[in-house]
Amino acid sequence: xxxxxxxxxxxxxxxxxxxxxxxxxxxxxxxxxxxxxxxxxxxxxxxxxxxxxxxxxxxxxxxxxxxxxxxxxxxxxxxxxxxxxxxxxxxxxxxxxxxxxxxxxxxxxxxxxxxxxxxxxxxxxxxxxxxxxxxxxxxxxxxxxxxxxxxxxxxxxxxxxxxxxxxxxxxxxxxxxxxxxxxxxxxxxxxxxxxxxxxxxxxxxxxxxxxxxxxxxxxxxxxxxxxxxxxxxxxxxxxxxxxxxxxxxxxxxxxxxxxxxxxxxxxxxxxxxxxxxxxxxx
Amino acid sequence: xxxxxxxxxxxxxxxxxxxxxxxxxxxxxxxxxxxxxxxxxxxxxxxxxxxxxxxxxxxxxxxxxxxxxxxxxxxxxxxxxxxxxxxxxxxxxxxxxxxxxxxxxxxxxxxxxxxxxxxxxxxxxxxxxxxxxxxxxxxxxxxxxxxxxxxxxxxxxxxxxxxxxxxxxxxxxxxxxxxxxxxxxxxxxxxxxxxxxxxxxxxxxxxxxxxxxxxxxxxxxxxxxxxxxxxxxxxxxxxxxxxxxxxxxxxxxxxxxxxxxxxxxxxxxxxxxxxxxxxxxxxxxxxxxxxxxxxxxxxxxxxxxxxxxxxxxxxxxxxxxxxxxxxxxxxxxxxxxxxxxxxxxxxxxxxxxxxxxxxxxxxxxxxxxxxxxxxxxxxxxxxxxxxxxxxxxxxxxxxxxxxxxxxxxxxxxxxxxxxxxxxxxxxxxxxxxxxxxxxxxxxxxxxxxxxxxxxxxxxxxxxxxxxxxxxxxxxxxxxxxxxxxxxxxxxxxxxxxxxxxxxxxxxxxxxxxxxxxxxxxxxxxxxxxxxxxxxxxxxxxxxxxxxxxxxx
Numbered sequence: 001x002x003x004x005x006x007x008x009x010x011x012x013x014x015x016x017x018x019x020x021x022x023x024x025x026x027x028x029x030x031x032x033x034x035x036x037x038x039x040x041x042x043x044x045x046x047x048x049x050x051x052x053x054x055x056x057x058x059x060x061x062x063x064x065x066x067x068x069x070x071x072x073x074x075x076x077x078x079x080x081x082x083x084x085x086x087x088x089x090x091x092x093x094x095x096x097x098x099x100x101x102x103x104x105x106x107x108x109x110x111x112x113x114x115x116x117x118x119x120x121x122x123x124x125x126x127x128x129x130x131x132x133x134x135x136x137x138x139x140x141x142x143x144x145x146x147x148x149x150x151x152x153x154x155x156x157x158x159x160x161x162x163x164x165x166x167x168x169x170x171x172x173x174x175x176x177x178x179x180x181x182x183x184x185x186x187x188x189x190x191x192x193x194x195x196x197x198x199x200x201x202x203x204x205x206x207x208x209x210x211x212x213x214x215x216x217x218x219x220x221x222x223x224x225x226x227x228x229x230x231x232x233x234x235x236x237x238x239x240x241x242x243x244x245x246x247x248x249x250x251x252x253x254x255x256x257x258x259x260x261x262x263x264x265x266x267x268x269x270x271x272x273x274x275x276x277x278x279x280x281x282x
Numbered sequence: 283x284x285x286x287x288x289x290x291x292x293x294x295x296x297x298x299x300x301x302x303x304x305x306x307x308x309x310x311x312x313x314x315x316x317x318x319x320x321x322x323x324x325x326x327x328x329x330x331x332x333x334x335x336x337x338x339x340x341x342x343x344x345x346x347x348x349x350x351x352x353x354x355x356x357x358x359x360x361x362x363x364x365x366x367x368x369x370x371x372x373x374x375x376x377x378x379x380x381x382x383x384x385x386x387x388x389x390x391x392x393x394x395x396x397x398x399x400x401x402x403x404x405x406x407x408x409x410x411x412x413x414x415x416x417x418x419x420x421x422x423x424x425x426x427x428x429x430x431x432x433x434x435x436x437x438x439x440x441x442x443x444x445x446x447x448x449x450x451x452x453x454x455x456x457x458x459x460x461x462x463x464x465x466x467x468x469x470x471x472x473x474x475x476x477x478x479x480x481x482x483x484x485x486x487x488x489x490x491x492x493x494x495x496x497x498x499x500x501x502x503x504x505x506x507x508x509x510x511x512x513x514x515x516x517x518x519x520x521x522x523x524x525x526x527x528x529x530x531x532x533x534x535x536x537x538x539x540x541x542x543x544x545x546x547x548x549x550x551x552x553x554x555x556x557x558x559x560x561x562x563x564x565x566x567x568x569x570x571x572x573x574x575x576x577x578x579x580x581x582x583x584x585x586x587x588x589x590x591x592x593x594x595x596x597x598x599x600x601x602x603x604x605x606x607x608x609x610x611x612x613x614x615x616x617x618x619x620x621x622x623x624x625x626x627x628x629x630x631x632x633x634x635x636x637x638x639x640x641x642x643x644x645x646x647x648x649x650x651x652x653x654x655x656x657x658x659x660x661x662x663x664x665x666x667x668x669x670x671x672x673x674x675x676x677x678x679x680x681x682x683x684x685x686x687x688x689x690x691x692x693x694x695x696x697x698x699x700x701x702x703x704x705x706x707x708x709x710x711x712x713x714x715x716x717x718x719x720x721x722x723x724x725x726x727x728x729x730x731x732x733x734x735x736x737x738x739x740x741x742x743x744x745x746x747x748x749x750x751x752x753x754x755x756x757x758x759x760x761x762x763x764x765x766x767x768x769x770x771x772x773x774x775x776x777x778x779x780x781x782x783x784x785x786x787x788x789x790x791x792x793x794x795x796x797x798x799x800x801x802x803x804x805x806x807x808x809x810x811x812x813x814x815x816x817x818x819x820x821x822x823x824x825x826x827x828x829x830x831x832x833x834x
C-alpha cells in the first residue's frame with residue numbers, strides 16, 4: 001500500500017494571519033477565494049520546515065529573528081510570477097521607434113537606464129536587452145543598463161541564473177535566439193541560457209513595493225511595471241506608482257500592464273497611449 | 283414662414299429707415315415749397331414793385347420835362363428836353379414790356395389800363411410839344427399850358443395812380459405769401475412731428491417684440507443647455523420659435539438624441555464589459571483554483587510516484603531475494619524429505635523401544651502389587667512402604683498408559699511422517715516453479731521501475747505546466763478583476779448623464795467596498811519599523827555554468 005503524501009488543510013484562522021501580513025506588508029490582495037492557492041503553495045514550505053500544522057508553520061515564520069528566511073520563502077510562495085519573453089510586444093516597439101529616436105537623441109543621451117519593476121524570473125529584462133542590443137547594432141555609441149527588482153528572491157535567483165526551458169523561448173525568432181541564447185549541450189536538459197553579454201547588463205535586486213522608499217540612488221529613463229498593480233488594491237496602486245514615478249526622470253517613460261490604468265490618480269504622469277505614460281514636472 | 287432674428291432686425295431697421303426717409307422727404311418738400319415761394323417773392327413781386335416804382339418815376343420825369351418844354355424858349359434847350367423825354371420814354375416802354383412779361387392777368391389788365399391812360403397822355407404831350415416847338419406866342423403858350431394843366435396832368439396822374447395800384451397789389455401779394463409760407467412751415471412741422479411720433483412708437487414696439495422673442499428663446503436654450511451641462515438628457519426641448527435660436531434648440535435636441543444614443547450604447551457596453559470581466563474574473567479565478575488544485579494534485583501524484591518508484595525498487599529487490607530463498611527452500615525441502623524418512627525409521631525404532639517400556643511397566647506393576655501385600659503383612663511398620671508401593675504402582679500404570687499412547691502416537695506419527703515425506707517430495711517442483719515465477723516478477727519490476735521513472739519525469743513536466751497555468755490564470759483573474767473595476771468606474775462616470783431609462787440605477791453594480799486595513803499585529807509592527815526590507819543577494823551565485831551550454 002502506497003501512502004499518499006497529502007497536504008494539511010489550512011484553517012481559516014491561519015489563512016487570516018497570512019492574509020493580514022501579505023496585504024499589509026507586501027500589498028498583494030488575498031481574498032478568501034485564494035485560500036486553496038495559498039494552502040497548496042504553502043504546504044510545500046510547511047513540509048520543508050517540518051511541522052505538522054499551518055499554525056506551527058506561521059509561528060515559526062513570524063517568530064522574531066529566526067523567521068526572516070522563511071518569511072521570504074513564504075512571500076515567494078504566495079506571489080504569482082507570470083512572465084514571458086516578448087510579452088506585450090507593442091511596448092518594445094514603442095521603445096525602439098519612439099523612445100530611443102526622439103527621447104534619447106533629443107536629450108543627446110548615449111546612456112539610458114531602465115528598470116524592470118516586478119521582474120519575476122527576468123524574461124522582461126532580457127527581452128529588453130535583446131531589443132536594445134538589436135538597436136545598438138545600428139547605433140553603436142549607445143549604452144544601457146537594466147535594474148530588475150522583485151520581492152521574491154526565488155525568482156530573482158532564477159533571473160540571475162538566466163536558464164529557461166526550450167518551450168519558454170519557443171516564440172522568440174530564430175535569428176534572435178541565435179544571437180542572444182546558448183543551448184544546453186546535454187540534449188535531455190533541453191534548456192537555454194542568456195548569453196553572458198546580456199546577463200552583464202541586468203542587475204537584480206530585491207525590492208518590496210510596499211517599502212516607504214525605494215532604495216535606488218538614481219533615476220530611470222524607462223520603467224516597466226507591468227501586471228504588478230493588478231495584485232494590489234487601489235490605494236496601494238496609487239502609492240506604488242507615486243513612489244515609482246519619483247524614480248523616473250522628467251520626460252522619462254512608464255509602461256504598465258495591458259489592463260492597468262492610473263485614471264483618477266493625481267500623479268505627475270501624462271498618458272501617451274494605452275498603458276504608456278510620460279513623467280512630467282510635478 | 284420663418285421669421286428669423288435677422289429678418290426681425292432687418293424689418294426694424296427698414297421701418298426706421300423708411301420713417302427717416304419720409305421725414306426727410308416731407309422736410310425737403312417743405313423747404314422746396316418755401317424756397318419756391320421766396321424765389322417768387324424775390325423774383326416776381328419785388329421786381330414788379332421795383333418796375334412799377336420806376337415807371338411812376340419815369341412818368342414824373344416826363345411830366346417835369348413837359349413843364350420845362352412849355353417854359354423854355356431856347357431852341358437848343360428845347361431840343362435837349364425832347365431828346366431826354368424820348369430816351370426816358372424808350373426806357374419806360376422797355377420797363378413796361380418787362381413788367382408786362384412778369385405780370386399776371388390782373389396785372390396785365392392794370393397795365394392795359396395804364397397803357398390807355400399813357401397813350402392819351404402821349405397824345406396830349408405831342409400837342410404840347412408841337413405847340414412849344416413851333417412859333418411861340420402868348421396864345422400857343424396859353425394853349426400848351428392849358429393842355430398841360432388839364433388833360434395831360436390828369437392822364438399822367440391817372441397813369442401814376444394805376445401804376446401804384448400794381449405796387450399795392452404786389453405788396454398785398456407779399457403779405458399773402460408770408461401767410462402762406464407760415465402755414466406751409468407749420469403744416470410741415472406738424473407732419474414731421476406726427477411721423478416722428480409714429481415711427482418712435484413703431485420702433486419701440488418692434489424693439490420690444492424683438493427683445494422679448496429673442497430673450498424668451500435664449501432663456502429656453504439656456505435652461506436646456508444648463509440641464510444638459512448638468513447631465514440631464516431627459517430635458518424636453520420645445521422650440522416654438524422659428525428663428526435662429528429655434529434652429530439652435532433643434533440642433534441641441536438632435537445633439538441630445540445622439541448623446542443619449544451614444545451614452546446608452548457606452549453604458550450598455552460598460553455593463554457588458556463589467557459583466558464579462560466579472561465573468562472572466564470568476565472564470566479565471568475558478569480556473570486558477572482548478573489549476574492550483576491540479577498543481578497540488580500533480581504534486582501529490584508526483585510524490586506518490588516517487589514513493590511508488592522506490593516501492594517498485596524494493597519489490598524488485600524483494601523478488602530477487604525471494605527467488606534465492608525459494609531455491610534454497612527447495613534444496614532444504616529435499617533434505618527435509620530425507621530427514622523425514624529417517625524420522626520414520628527412528629519412529630519405528632521408538633515404537634519397538636516403547637513396547638519394552640510397556641513390558642517393564644507391567645512387571646513394575648506386579649512388583650508393586652507384591653510389595654503392597656508384603657507391606658500389609660508387616661503391619662504398622664510396613665505402612666510407609668505400602669504408600670511408596672502404591673505410588674510406584676500408580677507410576678507403573680501411568681507409564682504403561684503413556685507407553686500405550688506413545689505407541690499409538692508413534693504409529694500415527696509414522697503415518698504422518700510418511701505423508702509429510704511424500705508431500706515434501708511433491709512440494710519441491712512447486713517451489714522451483716515459484717522461484718522461476720519470482721524471477722519473472724523481479725524482471726518485470728525492473729521494467730516497471732524504468733517505466734515509473736519515465737512517468738515520474740512526465741509528471742514533473744506536467745507539474746511545471748500546471749504551475750505555469752496556475753500563475754497565468756491567477757494573473758488573468760487579477761487582470762479581469764482590474765478590468766471589472768474599471769468598467770464599474772466607467773459606469774459611475776456615465777451615471778452623470780440622466781437619459782431617463784434608469785440606465786444608471788438598473789445595472790449599477792455594487793462596488794465592493796475596499797477592505798479596511800486589518801489591525802496591525804505585533805509582528806507587523808516589527809516588520810513596519812524597518813523602512814526597507816531588501817535582502818542582499820549573493821550575486822556570485824551561479825547555479826549553472828556556461829560550460830554546459832553551446833552556441834544556439
